[in-house]
Amino acid sequence: MSTGILRLQGLLMPQGPAMPFISAATARSPLPPPASSPTIQPPLPSPVSSPSPPDSPTHSAPTLPLLSGNAALTKICDVTDYPAECLATVAPLLAGEINPISVLKIGIHALQKSFEVATAVATKLIDDLSTSAVVKDALDTCVESFDSGVADLNDALAAISGHDIGRLSTLLSATITYSDTCEEAFSEQPHLESPLKEMDQHLDKLASINLAISASLQWS
Secondary structure (H helix, E strand, O other): OOHHHHHHHHHHOOOOOOOOOOOHHHHHOOOOOOOOOOOOOOOOOOOOOOOOOOOOOOOOOOOOOOHHHOHHHHHHHOOOOOHHHHHHHHHHHOOOOOOHHHHHHHHHHHHHHHHHHHHHHHHHHHHOOOOOHHHHHHHHHHHHHHHHHHHHHHHHHHHHHOOOHHHHHHHHHHHHHHHHHHHHHHHOOOOOOOOOHHHHHHHHHHHHHHHHHHHOOOOO
């Protein structure tokens, strides 16, 4: 080989360390994707009870302002021995003008309803096969007394309409005795406890309230 050719080869193929062989496939291979950083979730808030929604307003017919602010009704009930029971009984049913007669009428109707409820309870006990004969006898007395109470209260409403204060007082006085008559029917028997004791106490209070309010009436 001639010297010129050797010189040319030296220029094309320089002396030095061999370069690593890189294939075309290797050159085209994509780089592995970078490792994704873990998503950091924000700390969850501590559990807190949700506030209760506000109570929906009731749409009952307006009848009475707050009890503590109703001076007229409070004054009427204060003449009784049970002013708190008087307010609790009359206030939910009162509508319109507040005066002793309107309050008394509501009290009479409330007592009538209570007599009817007591009669229903006594009748159910009488019909119960497990009720002893001696208890049934006492309950029969109670039912008769309660029925008399309802009748007297109907007459009392008529007496109010007729402005008959004397008859009204007599009828309302009688209604106090009916719960006592019921309890006495049980107390006459040794070791016999009345199943209507609490109901009779309630009847006695309502009857007393009505009688006290009637005594304060001033007929025009």
